[in-house]
Amino acid sequence: MKTTINSGSIGWESPSNIALIKYWGKKGNQLPCNPSISMSLKNSLSRTLLHYEPKTKENALRFLFEGKRQVLFEQRICKFFESLSDQFNFLNDYQFSISSENTFPHSAGIASSASAMSSLALCLCSMEEEISGKQLSSDDFYKKASLVARLGSGSASRSVYGGFVAWGESPSFSKSSDEYAASFSQYIHPVFQDFQDAILLVSSKQKEVSSSVGHELMKNHPYAMARFSQANVHFERMLGVLRSGDLNDFIQIMENEALSLHGLMMNSTPSYTLLEPNTLELIERIRSFRSSNNIPVGFTLDAGPNIHLMYPKSVGEKVLPFIESQLSHFLEDGRFIMDEKGDGPRKIKI
Structure with missing residues (x-):
């Protein structure tokens, strides 16, 4: 994909989720050993802002959490971005400033990696649309965001959707996949x-x-x-x-x-x-x-x-x-x- 070099800012907020059927054990590249089901929350959110511009320096990523630089998480995101070359071949052309905050306290038993990595994945998918000038269908956009989120944190794949969400291939649900999560909300009882x-x-x-x-x-x-x-x-x-x-x-x-x-x-x-x-x-x-x-x-x-x-x-x-x-x-x-x-x-x- 040929990209137009420009700059921009994108923001997404994404929820944490609580698993009802637990994903515990993984194989391959962040794939689950068993299917899981979760409920996405309403108030426990991560808000992520991503600013991108053409790359001019070697240290091309800066990450702030609630206003403070987090070097260890910066390193984790750098490795994450490096792993996404198959998904986004433009990432190496840009430098990034990322800031994130949570609406819930740290160590509260709320899955912060799920909300943080899903919001970041959504930002990257929106960035791809901005710099390419091409929009995916809504279904394809969220599938890709779920797949990308999964590569950062397995449970984050489920936070890309609201309500009740399934992740992990199973003959019990035809839309299920190990690669990305799928909403089950349209089938639930009132x-x-x-x-x-x-x-x-x-x-x-x-x-x-x-x-x-x-x-x-x-x-x-x-x-x-x-x-x-x-x-x-x-x-x-x-x-x-x-x-x-x-x-x-x-x-x-x-x-x-x-x-x-x-x-x-x-x-x-x-x-x-x-x-x-x-x-x-x-x-x-x-x-x-x-x-x-x-x-x-x-x-x-x-x-x-x-x-x-x-x-x-x-x-x-x-x-x-x-x-x-x-x-x-x-x-x-x-x-x-x-x-x-x-x-x-x-x-x-x-």
Whole structure:
């Protein structure tokens, strides 16, 4: 593709997502060992601004996070850009100034790499359209952005879409692919349209093991094949549950997935225990509240101690007092973040 050398600025905001069916273990070039399903959030966003101009110096990339230069992440993005030569053959002709900020606090149990890398991927796809003068169809644009985001962070592939999103090839979903994610939102039952996520902050400490290290642990894990088989079964069941609106099955599968993830880490070599005593106390209280009041509220966790409390908006007036009265004193400074299903990324007017 012949490019017109010019300069410009682009901005995108993109959400974090919470996985309901967990992606844990990868193969090849950032490809998943099992399919996953997530819900994109509404309020937990990364906003990324990218300015590009013709290259005039060797050090051709500068990255600021919330106004401060981040040299380590700068190096990560440089390697990321180098890996994208097959996707964008113009990158070496430009120098970049990138600034990013999050609407959520660091170490809050919210996947910042998903929102950050998806917003950056969307900026690059928009840049390609600007300098080439050619626009992709909306479907092709988001597919490419999802693929590019995946190369930066696997779960970022799902943040390119709003609502409920599947990633990973499966015969259960004809649009599914290992290369990019696909929206499942057009198939979901109305009960999931306004689903809520209260993020309970047990600890803001930096997690003991990065997701990249965690994925590597699956390569020699004694239960790896059983896990991938389980995930495929859960994936197919969750697609059915999202269509039917069966909240009991939704909660059972979601919670089993969360605890399977942590069980895998505890059984790995080396072993990691990321749950904290207060996490376990919260889980027992959530289960007791659900059973005693017949209210469809369930939990999931990422690779850390913080809990995502999931429930339909219709029961929110009962869940919020429960959080405040029975859960908040087990949280760090009583903190929790209210979020919900979101509609996906948005281009920022500059």
